[in-house]
Amino acid sequence: MAKSTESPMVEINAVSKSFGDVRAVDGVDAVIREGEFFSLLGPSGCGKTTLLRLISGFEHPDDGHIVIAGQNMDQVEPNHRPTNLVFQSYAIFPHLNVEENVAYGLKRNGVSKDEIAEQVNEMLTLVDLSGYNKRPAYALSGGQRQRVALARALIMKPKVLLLDEPLSALDRKLREQMQIELRGLQRTVGITFILVTHDQEEALTMSDRIAVMFDGNIAQLATPQELYSRPKTRRIASFIGVMNFVEGTLRKVTAKTLEVEAGPFGKVTMAPDQMPAPLEPGAVTVGIRPEMLTVLFSAKEKAEIEVTGVITNTAYFGDMTYYSVQIDGIDEDVTVSMRNTAGRRVLAVGEETRIGLGRESLIILS
Amino acid sequence: MRGAPRTFTIFVGLYLVFLYAPVLLLPIFAFNDSAIIAFPLRGFTLDWFIGLASETTLIVSVQNSLLVAIVAAVLSTCLGVLASRASARFDYPGKKPIMSFLMLPLVLPEIIVGVSLLIVLVQLGVSLNVWTVILGHVLICMPFSIAILLSAFNNMDRNLEEASLDLGANRRETFFKIILPLVMPGIISSLLISFTISLDEFIIAFFLTGTDTTLPVYIWSQLRFPSKLPGVMALGFIMLILSLILLTAGEYFRKKSARLASTETTLNKDADHG
Ligand SMILES: Nc1ncnc2c1ncn2[C@@H]1O[C@H](COP(=O)(O)OP(=O)(O)O)[C@@H](O)[C@H]1O
Ligand SMILES: [Mg+2]
Numbered sequence: 001m002a003k004s005t006e007s008p009m010v011e012i013n014a015v016s017k018s019f020g021d022v023r024a025v026d027g028v029d030a031v032i033r034e035g036e037f038f039s040l041l042g043p044s045g046c047g048k049t050t051l052l053r054l055i056s057g058f059e060h061p062d063d064g065h066i067v068i069a070g071q072n073m074d075q076v077e078p079n080h081r082p083t084n085l086v087f088q089s090y091a092i093f094p095h096l097n098v099e100e101n102v103a104y105g106l107k108r109n110g111v112s113k114d115e116i117a118e119q120v121n122e123m124l125t126l127v128d129l130s131g132y133n134k135r136p137a138y139a140l141s142g143g144q145r146q147r148v149a150l151a152r153a154l155i156m157k158p159k160v161l162l163l164d165e166p167l168s169a170l171d172r173k174l175r176e177q178m179q180i181e182l183r184g185l186q187r188t189v190g191i192t193f194i195l196v197t198h199d200q201e202e203a204l205t206m207s208d209r210i211a212v213m214f215d216g217n218i219a220q221l222a223t224p225q226e227l228y229s230r231p232k233t234r235r236i237a238s239f240i241g242v243m244n245f246v247e248g249t250l251r252k253v254t255a256k257t258l259e260v261e262a263g264p265f266g267k268v269t270m271a272p273d274q275m276p277a278p279l280e281p282g283a284v285t286v287g288i289r290p291e292m293l294t295v296l297f298s299a300k301e302k303a304e305i306e307v308t309g310v311i312t313n314t315a316y317f318g319d320m321t322y323y324s325v326q327i328d329g330i331d332e333d334v335t336v337s338m339r340n341t342a343g344r345r346v347l348a349v350g351e352e353t354r355i356g357l358g359r360e361s362l363i364i365l366s
Numbered sequence: 367m368r369g370a371p372r373t374f375t376i377f378v379g380l381y382l383v384f385l386y387a388p389v390l391l392l393p394i395f396a397f398n399d400s401a402i403i404a405f406p407l408r409g410f411t412l413d414w415f416i417g418l419a420s421e422t423t424l425i426v427s428v429q430n431s432l433l434v435a436i437v438a439a440v441l442s443t444c445l446g447v448l449a450s451r452a453s454a455r456f457d458y459p460g461k462k463p464i465m466s467f468l469m470l471p472l473v474l475p476e477i478i479v480g481v482s483l484l485i486v487l488v489q490l491g492v493s494l495n496v497w498t499v500i501l502g503h504v505l506i507c508m509p510f511s512i513a514i515l516l517s518a519f520n521n522m523d524r525n526l527e528e529a530s531l532d533l534g535a536n537r538r539e540t541f542f543k544i545i546l547p548l549v550m551p552g553i554i555s556s557l558l559i560s561f562t563i564s565l566d567e568f569i570i571a572f573f574l575t576g577t578d579t580t581l582p583v584y585i586w587s588q589l590r591f592p593s594k595l596p597g598v599m600a601l602g603f604i605m606l607i608l609s610l611i612l613l614t615a616g617e618y619f620r621k622k623s624a625r626l627a628s629t630e631t632t633l634n635k636d637a638d639h640g
Contacts, residue, residue, distance in 0.1 A: 056532060058528055058531075058532075077531075078528070078532050079531045079534050079535060079536055080534075084533065085528075085529075087528070089523060091523060091525035093529070093530075095547045095548060104530070104533050104535075105533030105534050105535075108534060108535065108539070153532075153533075156533060156534065
């Protein structure tokens with residue numbers, strides 16, 4: 001949270017937008033803070049792009065208001081908003097070269113030629129494209145186009161930079177490198193970034209805060225750690241990383257404890273913060289992450305809660321091994337991940353084993 | 367099965383002979399040293415071409431034709447730009463029927479267009495001159511301009527326009543700095559093709575021309591005098607070459623416009639994962 005402050009930069013107040021019968025954005029409320037790296041994360045078609053276009057002014061809300069830097073945007077056209085957008089297709093002007101693309105927005109501000117040239121070079125250095133000034137647009141690779149699009153937007157010194165899946169067109173290696181660079185760039189310039197992505201890993205590694213969107217709604221808005229360890233619903237939990245689910249029953253809720261019957265894990269007493277969304281006693285889902293489950297290799301190893309299961313599949317990743325384990329009382333095979341530390345062997349399919357866990361690693365979901 | 371390709375080859379061969387053999391006669395007799403259009407050939411001469419230069423009515427009709435073709439090409443392209451831009455970018459009630467109406471002259475017999483325009487203009491008391499021909503030619507060139515320009519506008523990535531607005535340009539600047547340069551090959555192609563269509567259009571010009579004859583009307587009027595035939599052949603040859611050059615250039619720019627647009631669209635396809 002490098003330069004993030006508590007003061008609001010973008011306020012989205014009960015904003016809705018429909019296209020015909022499709023409610024692309026359905027009553028979204030969110031506050032994005034000054035200087036933060038904010039991500040909109042959700043599956044394809046959940047309304048991320050539409051929300052971004054509402055903020056940049058290319059769509060107008062049917063209901064609700066958007067306030068940027070304290071100013072209501074209802075009547076403000078895209079060319080007068082303090083935002084710039086990096087398009088998913090990058091939208092590099094094909095008839096202009098790199099320099100002309102980057103300088104495009106500056107030219108009308110009455111900036112002198114020397115000043116423009118200086119700023120363009122500064123921006124190209126920032127995005128690691130110095131010396132590419134005269135390169136024509138068609139001769140750029142995907143990654144270079146992406147950098148030109150970034151430079152072209154950042155040179156405008158926007159209050160908010162909007163990025164629509166900027167990395168999805170790049171191959172895996174370049175994407176991972178750009179994730180780090182983009183995060184570093186945001187720290188350097190200190191501008192509020194709003195990034196749209198359908199890649200949960202990308203959102204987790206880059207963001208200060210993440211809004212998870214499903215069907216035009218924000219399902220949860222939280223920091224990456226909170227989202228991963230305290231997802232509010234089963235749907236969020238399975239969208240962010242891997243989560244094992246056990247059908248259970250919430251027996252009793254008090255101010256200090258929760259009493260749950262968690263299938264084969266038996267009767268468990270938990271702390272109130274292990275239930276991120278308040279629920280009434282009754283049928284619930286109990287979730288646990290693969291890395292919170294441990295294979296107990298020898299009889300000496302003990303755990304707070306222990307169950308036995310049969311290995312049905314193993315996937316060896318070098319540093320990690322992922323096991324699928326069939327446990328009585330759980331419909332789907334449970335995924336267990338184990339770090340391959342020195343001397344630890346890899347179990348074979350068909351072996352019976354004990355699985356251990358701590359009760360504080362369970363969470364209760366709707 | 368074995369017979370089929372052969373029949374087909376013969377058919378194509380005959381088709382090409384009927385289509386192009388008469389055209390080939392143009393250069394042959396244009397350079398033939400005889401006033402009679404008949405074989406055997408007598409000898410090579412450039413007299414027919416040189417003779418054209420002294421025909422004053424011919425020169426006036428060439429001037430008329432050039433004026434008509436240039437003005438018709440410019441008008442039809444300008445109107446085509448407006449119609450195509452509107453159709454590619456905006457939705458308005460009755461868009462489909464309106465566009466179909468604009469394309470209608472493509473399939474309407476020219477004689478009907480010519481006669482009906484003539485009747486209306488005469489009823490309105492308008493005197494026939496080059497401008498009435500221009501009117502008729504704009505009408506028949508428009509569908510071609512629209513067909514070319516609509517694909518140029520449709521091929522343009524809409525995000526480019528939005529990117530320009532996003533970077534602070536207003537709609538006017540965006541049109542002149544981004545949209546126009548990107549559809550320019552389409553515009554040039556439309557100008558060239560409209561010019562070519564107008565230059566050798568006969569039926570409408572014949573009805574609407576009044577005393578300002580255009581070149582095709584002049585050629586037709588000369589056909590009554592057998593002694594002028596070789597000169598007409600020479601003229602026809604010049605027009606043939608000119609049309610070929612213009613159409614080739616038009617096609618070149620049309621392809622270029624498609625290429626310019628496609629560099630963007632292929633990238634979009636790559637990017638369209640989410
Ligand atoms: N211009 C549009 N016209 C009609 N439907 C649209 C338009 N833009 C988006 N939609 C619809 O709105 C929904 C959300 O789209 P979008 O915001 O692009 O989702 P995402 O970016 O999360 O994939 C989708 O069902 C999409 O089909
Ligand atoms: Mg999208």
